[in-house]
Amino acid sequence: MAEGGTVSSRAPGAAGTGQDTVEDAACTPERAQPYAELGLGTAEYERIVAILGRRPTDAELAIYSVMWSEHCSYKSSKVHLRRLAATMARSDALLAGMGQNAGVVDVGHGYAVTFKIESHNHPSYVEPHQGAATGVGGIVRDILAMGARPVAVMDSLRFGPADAPDTRRVVPGVVGGISFYGNCLGLPNIGGELAFDRCYAGNPLVNALCVGVMRHQDLKSAAASGPGNKVILFGAHTGPDGIGGASVLASATFGDASAGSAAKRPSVQVGDPFMEKLLVECCLELFGAGIITGIQDLGAAGVSCATAELAAAGTGGMRVELDAVPLRDPSLGPAEILMSESQERMMAVTEPGSVAEFMRICAGWDVPATVIGEVTGTGRLVMTWHGDVVVDIPPSTAADEGPVYDRPAQRPASQDALAADDAAALPRPGGAAGLRDTLLALLGSPDLAAKTWVTQQYDRYVRGNTVLAVPDDAGVLRIDEDSGLGVALATDGNARYTRLDPYAGAQLALAEACRNVAATGARPLAVTNCLNFGSPEEPAVMWQFAEAVRGLADGCAALGLPVTGGNVSFYNQTDNAAIHPTPVVGVLGVHDDVRDRVTIGFVSPGARVVLLGETRPEFGGSAWAHVMHGHLGGSPPRVNLISERQLDHTLMAAAAGAMVDAAHDLSDGGLAVALAESCLRGGLGCQVRLPGDPFVWLFGESAARAVVAVRPGRESAFTQLCADHGVPATVLGTVGGDKLDVEGCFAIPLTELAAVHEHTLPALFD
Amino acid sequence: MRVGIVTFPGSLDDNDAARAVARAGGEPVRLWHADRDLRGVDAVILPGGFSYGDYLRCGAIARFAPIMSELVPAARVGLPVLGICNGFQILCEAHLLPGALTRNAGLHFINRDQRLRIESTGTAWTYHYTPGQEIVVPLKSGEGRYVASAAMLTDLTDGGRVIARYLGRDPNGSAAGIAGVSNAAGNVVGLMPHPEHAIDTLTGPSADGLGFFAAAVSRTTAGQVSA
Numbered sequence: 002m003a004e005g006g007t008v009s010s011r012a013p014g015a016a017g018t019g020q021d022t023v024e025d026a027a028c029t030p031e032r033a034q035p036y037a038e039l040g041l042g043t044a045e046y047e048r049i050v051a052i053l054g055r056r057p058t059d060a061e062l063a064i065y066s067v068m069w070s071e072h073c074s075y076k077s078s079k080v081h082l083r084r085l086a087a088t089m090a091r092s093d094a095l096l097a098g099m100g101q102n103a104g105v106v107d108v109g110h111g112y113a114v115t116f117k118i119e120s121h122n123h124p125s126y127v128e129p130h131q132g133a134a135t136g137v138g139g140i141v142r143d144i145l146a147m148g149a150r151p152v153a154v155m156d157s158l159r160f161g162p163a164d165a166p167d168t169r170r171v172v173p174g175v176v177g178g179i180s181f182y183g184n185c186l187g188l189p190n191i192g193g194e195l196a197f198d199r200c201y202a203g204n205p206l207v208n209a210l211c212v213g214v215m216r217h218q219d220l221k222s223a224a225a226s227g228p229g230n231k232v233i234l235f236g237a238h239t240g241p242d243g244i245g246g247a248s249v250l251a252s253a254t255f256g257d258a259s260a261g262s263a264a265k266r267p268s269v270q271v272g273d274p275f276m277e278k279l280l281v282e283c284c285l286e287l288f289g290a291g292i293i294t295g296i297q298d299l300g301a302a303g304v305s306c307a308t309a310e311l312a313a314a315g316t317g318g319m320r321v322e323l324d325a326v327p328l329r330d331p332s333l334g335p336a337e338i339l340m341s342e343s344q345e346r347m348m349a350v351t352e353p354g355s356v357a358e359f360m361r362i363c364a365g366w367d368v369p370a371t372v373i374g375e376v377t378g379t380g381r382l383v384m385t386w387h388g389d390v391v392v393d394i395p396p397s398t399a400a401d402e403g404p405v406y407d408r409p410a411q412r413p414a415s416q417d418a419l420a421a422d423d424a425a426a427l428p429r430p431g432g433a434a435g436l437r438d439t440l441l442a443l444l445g446s447p448d449l450a451a452k453t454w455v456t457q458q459y460d461r462y463v464r465g466n467t468v469l470a471v472p473d474d475a476g477v478l479r480i481d482e483d484s485g486l487g488v489a490l491a492t493d494g495n496a497r498y499t500r501l502d503p504y505a506g507a508q509l510a511l512a513e514a515c516r517n518v519a520a521t522g523a524r525p526l527a528v529t530n531c532l533n534f535g536s537p538e539e540p541a542v543m544w545q546f547a548e549a550v551r552g553l554a555d556g557c558a559a560l561g562l563p564v565t566g567g568n569v570s571f572y573n574q575t576d577n578a579a580i581h582p583t584p585v586v587g588v589l590g591v592h593d594d595v596r597d598r599v600t601i602g603f604v605s606p607g608a609r610v611v612l613l614g615e616t617r618p619e620f621g622g623s624a625w626a627h628v629m630h631g632h633l634g635g636s637p638p639r640v641n642l643i644s645e646r647q648l649d650h651t652l653m654a655a656a657a658g659a660m661v662d663a664a665h666d667l668s669d670g671g672l673a674v675a676l677a678e679s680c681l682r683g684g685l686g687c688q689v690r691l692p693g694d695p696f697v698w699l700f701g702e703s704a705a706r707a708v709v710a711v712r713p714g715r716e717s718a719f720t721q722l723c724a725d726h727g728v729p730a731t732v733l734g735t736v737g738g739d740k741l742d743v744e745g746c747f748a749i750p751l752t753e754l755a756a757v758h759e760h761t762l763p764a765l766f767d
Numbered sequence: 768m769r770v771g772i773v774t775f776p777g778s779l780d781d782n783d784a785a786r787a788v789a790r791a792g793g794e795p796v797r798l799w800h801a802d803r804d805l806r807g808v809d810a811v812i813l814p815g816g817f818s819y820g821d822y823l824r825c826g827a828i829a830r831f832a833p834i835m836s837e838l839v840p841a842a843r844v845g846l847p848v849l850g851i852c853n854g855f856q857i858l859c860e861a862h863l864l865p866g867a868l869t870r871n872a873g874l875h876f877i878n879r880d881q882r883l884r885i886e887s888t889g890t891a892w893t894y895h896y897t898p899g900q901e902i903v904v905p906l907k908s909g910e911g912r913y914v915a916s917a918a919m920l921t922d923l924t925d926g927g928r929v930i931a932r933y934l935g936r937d938p939n940g941s942a943a944g945i946a947g948v949s950n951a952a953g954n955v956v957g958l959m960p961h962p963e964h965a966i967d968t969l970t971g972p973s974a975d976g977l978g979f980f981a982a983a984v985s986r987t988t989a990g991q992v993s994a
Contacts, residue, residue: 180876184909185817187779275777275820367776458876460907462964462971463815465783479970596969767873 020335021059022389030056039066045404052398060323060384060391063336064399067302068309071571074403077537078569081550085557085564092563094526102146102223102298103213104565106527108591110486113217115147118157118210118492118531118587120570124269125207129174133207134182134272135243138344140211141186141277142298145284146347148221149213152464153478154183156193156209157492157531157585158455161202163447163765168197171205172766178272179209180458185274186281189467190459191476194492194585197447203575208531208568208585212490214480219288223297225315225350228378230294232311232319233356235363235370236280236346239304240329243270243342276345276368283366284347290362292355299346305339305399307348308374309382312396315350318377319396321384325373335386350376410547411540419501422634424620429696430629436673436695437747439629441757443670443700444677446628450761451681468595472682474517474666475590477598485594489523493588495669496581497622498637503545505640507552507584509704512645514588515560516666519649520707522599522656523590528557530567530586535579537571545582546571553584559642562588599656601665601675602683606737607713608662610687611730612672613648613723614706618697624669625700644705644728651726652707660719663710663736673699673743675708677754680741686751689734690744699743710736768793768984771808773838773854775800775829779816780851780963787963788812791977793984800832810847810891810983811838813854815907815961825868825910826856835861847891847983848955852908855947855957864948864957865923866915871908872940880972881906881960882934883946887927890953891986895978902975904965906938906946911959913941913948923948930956 034056036046041062049057049065057065071077086098096113097105103117121136137154144151156179161168183190188211225232287293295315297307304326312319323335333341351359356372363370377383382399384392430439443449452471461470468487469477475491493513499506515525530553535542557564573580592598603610620626621635655661663683665675680686691698711719723730734744742748770788772795774781785795796808800818805811818829829835835857842848842863850858858864871877882903885896896902915923920943923929928951932944939959947958962976 177875184876184907185777185820187816273820275817275822278777278779278817457878460876460878462878462905462907462961463779463783465780465786465964465970468969 020386020389020391022391023058023393026058027055032056034062036062036066040070041066045069048404053394058391060335060339061394063339064305064309064392067305067340068399069403073302073306075569076404077406077408077571078546079405080407081547085550085554095563095565096217096220097147098563098565101566102143104527104529105147105220106565106589107217108480108486108488110481110484111216112480112486113215113220114212114488114589115144115149116210116212116490116529116587116589117143117566118208118529118585119143119568120531120533121207121209122204122533122570122573125175126171126205128269129171130178131271132269133175133178135270135344136207136209137179137182138272138274138277139300140209141188142300142347144211144213145281146221146223146296146298147213148219148288149215150285151188151211151213151281152466153191153476154188154209154211155191155476155490155492157494158194159196159198159201159206159583161197161205162199163197165202167202169766175205175207176455176458182272182274184460186278187463189461189463191461191467191470191478192490195452195455198496198581200580204573204580206533206573206583210492210587212488221288221293221296223310223314224295225311225319225376226294228316228376230350230352230376231356231372232321232374232376233349233351233359233370234326234346234373235349235368237273237276237343238327238329238369239333239338239341240343241333241337241341244337244340270342270344272344279366279368280345280347283363283368286362287359290358292351292359293349294352295350297348299348301342303339303341303343309396309399311348311350312382313400316376316378317396318379319374319382320377321374323384323391324387325371327369327371335384335391408537408543409540410543412544413541419634420636424623424626424632424635425618427626427630427632433746436699437749439625439700440673440677443624443628443674444754445757445761447761447765449624449670449674451758453759454762454766468598469521469600472678473600474520475523477521477592477595479595485596487592487595489518489521489590489592491517491588492585493517494583494585495622496583497627497633499549499584500581500633501622501635501637503548503582504552505637507549508556508640508642509637510584510586511553511556512640512642512704513666513668514586515645515649516707518588518590519652520599520664520666522597522653523592524653525562525588525590525649527589528562528564528586530564530584532567532569533573533580533583533585534571535574539579542579549582549584556642560646597656599661599664600682601663601679603663603679603685603687603710603736604683605662605710605712606685608710608736609716610689610708610733610736611711612706612708612733613651613728613730614644615703615729616698616701616706617703619701619703623700623702638702638704641705647726647728648705648707651723651728654722655709655719658718660712660715660722661709662712665708667706667708669702671700671702672708677741679708680751681755681758685736686738686740686742687734687736688738688742692731695746768810768986769796769808770794770983771796771798771805771811773798773800773811773813773834775818775832777817777819778814780961781814783963784812784814784851787966787976787980788984790966791980791984793980798834800834803833803837805837805841813850813857815852815854818853818857825853826860829857830860839863842955845952845954847986849892849979850957851961851963852959855959856910858955858957863955864950865919866913866948868910868959869912869914870910871912876909877938878905878907879938881938883931883960884934885931887930887949889927890930890949890956892956892979892982893930895982901934903973904960904962904976905972906960908959911941912939913945915942926951931958
């Protein structure tokens with residue numbers, strides 16, 4: 002940050018330390034301060050002055066600039082997210098909800114699971130390897146701060162066109178960064194998404210999810226309570242990396258891509274997964290010792306955020322000696338320390354009598370730990386620098402009472418033209434050869450190609466509890482070895498659908514994630530989300546955001562699922578070009594016994610192939626329109642949440658009753674792609690006969706559908722199950738052979754399908 | 768049988784190795800890198816992971832851990848020791864096994880279900896298999912490419928000290944497709960793939976890996992290799 006010169010932490014003050022003190026600030030009200038460079042508006046600066054009754058010190062300005070950033074304060078999204086909370090389904094399973102570091106749900110047997118997804122988009126464009134790596138590190142600490150052991154990660158990735166030169170810079174860097182950090186940290190990577198679209202060329206999306214497990218009584222709070230209790234900073238030393246990451250990087254639009262990203266490189270953090278592994282084990286031992294009163298991870302806004310939030314949520318006051326913070330670069334001043342986003346740090350509150358044991362446990366893991374302050378009953382967050390007071394603020398004004406904007410939202414006029422440009426009017430493949438070519442083209446397209454090139458760089462086995470991972474519909478983890486209790490997780494988002502209709506698109510993402518979880522046999526239980534959008538200062542983007550949140554809220558209410566938390570990422574645009582609105586929805590489901598899990602693979606010759614749900618000629622936003630025509634227009638598939646729920650319940654019951662040995666959700670690419678994937682996963686072909694227009698049946702993307710393989714002998718029970726749940730079931734054919742054989746259309750050898758499916762990503766990125 | 772599992776800072780598959788030992792009927796005993804104490808165990812496993820972060824050469828720092836000053840002499844007089852992945856790297860750095868593990872030929876970390884052929888069953892860890900037996904266990908490593916001098920490779924092959932080779936598509940460019948080797952006595956074995964992740968078909972591609980742990984647990988005079 003030294004080069005940027007926007008933080009005048011070394012400006013001469015009245016005190017001997019050369020820092021701008023509270024005393025100085027009171028005496029020099031006229032001094033100009035660089036609030037605009039730190040991302041604050043004039044009205045926001047004036048509000049700080051009004052709160053304090055004087056100008057802020059440099060250190061205070063640093064705190065407010067990061068805490069009131071869009072990234073930390075949710076100032077543009079809050080009014081909408083409140084609606085999400087208000088309409089949320091009541092759930093007895095919810096132990097901690099929105100507003101916590103991560104939501105926590107009861108999964109039975111005394112276990113609780115916490116999960117959350119978060120964006121690290123801009124850092125991953127500026128410096129793909131470290132940006133993505135620290136995205137993993139950050140979400141893992143969120144989960145850890147709840148009191149849980151992190152047990153798995155997932156990643157939801159979106160990039161520019163697969164063949165664009167810059168994509169070849171960003172993709173290997175991001176995947177390598179996730180691989181480097183997650184593998185070294187010892188967390189299995191069990192799934193996610195990979196998609197490519199022009200709209201992400203200057204602004205890729207890197208959303209990382211982490212899931213953790215704890216016993217109910219282990220739940221921790223992020224509150225500094227009990228005057229006299231000690232505040233301990235532990236983990237890595239604080240350095241000059243990531244300064245202002247939350248404000249100047251995450252909460253601003255990229256300007257000229259190349260110049261902008263180079264100038265912002267110092268705002269990206271640098272990760273040390275080994276330190277994070279030590280920090281995880283150290284924290285778990287501290288939790289076990291019962292000596293943690295409150296704990297908070299250091300992520301965006303670093304020490305500013307941890308101190309302000311801990312104090313605001315607790316007794317209300319805290320005194321911090323900033324000069325006690327251990328530094329990697331001894332030249333750092335208070336403002337830089339407050340804004341640094343150095344990784345692998347945590348802050349805990351413990352009773353004075355427990356400090357010695359705290360230090361002993363940290364020393365055992367070679368984790369540096371330092372008492373930097375204590376809880377007070379003053380209601381003020383006071384920070385000193387070698388004895389001089391450089392910060393004296395009410396902590397809630399930074400943590401909870403930031404500005405809130407109800408920004409103008411306006412449906413853009415162009416939306417009508419987009420909706421009118423119906424994909425149904427596009428030329429369709431002629432004859433059997435055309436259908437065959439279309440399937441191979443879709444299966445080899447970067448979005449639908451095998452993800453092996455990515456997933457083989459991730460450790461999916463570590464910890465020994467991974468039951469399913471990519472390419473199955475959801476990642477499935479065992480939690481309890483005796484009972485077989487486990488969870489399933491899926492993330493989904495189809496930005497083309499959301500671009501056409503943000504309300505429906507958000508619901509389709511939710512419905513797809515639920516279907517994916519249910520297809521493995523799990524019962525959907527809770528929802529997290531990562532809402533990636535353009536600039537909230539554009540009314541059209543704000544309309545997309547409001548509609549998507551409304552869709553998600555209505556969808557969750559209809560499905561009876563609580564939203565346990567999430568993350569909003571705005572300013573995903575380069576100059577005036579915003580990304581497609583991209584709400585990514587993560588759904589957590591419960592398996593009573595993971596031994597009943599169902600994969601997508603066809604494994605039993607003679608099993609009956611059945612399509613569940615209703616097929617309609619729906620092609621708006623489809624993979625076919627995108628891959629074969631480069632077209633985006635019309636309406637996304639119709640949403641019917643009642644049908645979705647009926648389908649999910651059918652899939653769950655079929656798995657529990659061992660009626661099916663394969664189940665695969667239908668989404669991008671429709672039935673044709675789903676059948677191909679099930680054949681390739683299980684190594685067996687199938688013979689099917691379509692009951693209507695083969696093009697519509699093969700490539701239409703109607704929602705609320707899945708394909709299953711019914712175990713031989715269980716046909717009538719399964720037929721009855723579908724009837725009981727009111728789910729239309731169409732018998733298509735049987736599993737067997739070594740071809741995907743669609744009567745009257747094509748019979749493609751699995752070897753040929755596999756070659757096409759596996760070839761694409763290595764050819765692009767190796 | 769009591770089988771020790773060493774945890775270094777950055778060890779990741781230690782719990783998995785302990786689970787595998789228990790599944791094979793043994794008693795896993797946790798050993799800590801900073802202790803100079805093997806707690807009287809009958810065998811030791813150095814598990815996978817990134818000991819001390821492996822920011823230097825893999826295993827180069829772990830080799831100097833206090834526990835190694837107990838383990839190395841014990842291994843030299845016959846204590847069965849299995850190093851898996853990072854453990855294999857540590858055994859090479861500690862000169863209990865010849866050769867070295869270097870960056871994969873493709874420069875990527877590779878995680879895949881790997882077919883292996885068991886070559887030598889005359890070791891303390893492989894005698895539950897049959898020569899030529901094919902097994903499938905996960906491979907997951909970034910620095911798994913085995914290298915050794917030409918003379919050493921000849922010695923290893925001629926001496927029956929190559930315990931397993933990769934089958935099918937070459938995953939990492941290892942010399943002569945070597946996935947694991949043993950010392951001359953056969954009590955110390957290093958293996959790059961992870962048998963502890965193949966102990967049941969619920970969480971692994973097979974249960975083929977159990978044989979390594981069963982060997983340590985059911986070790987009898989007959990099965991024991993003379994040191």
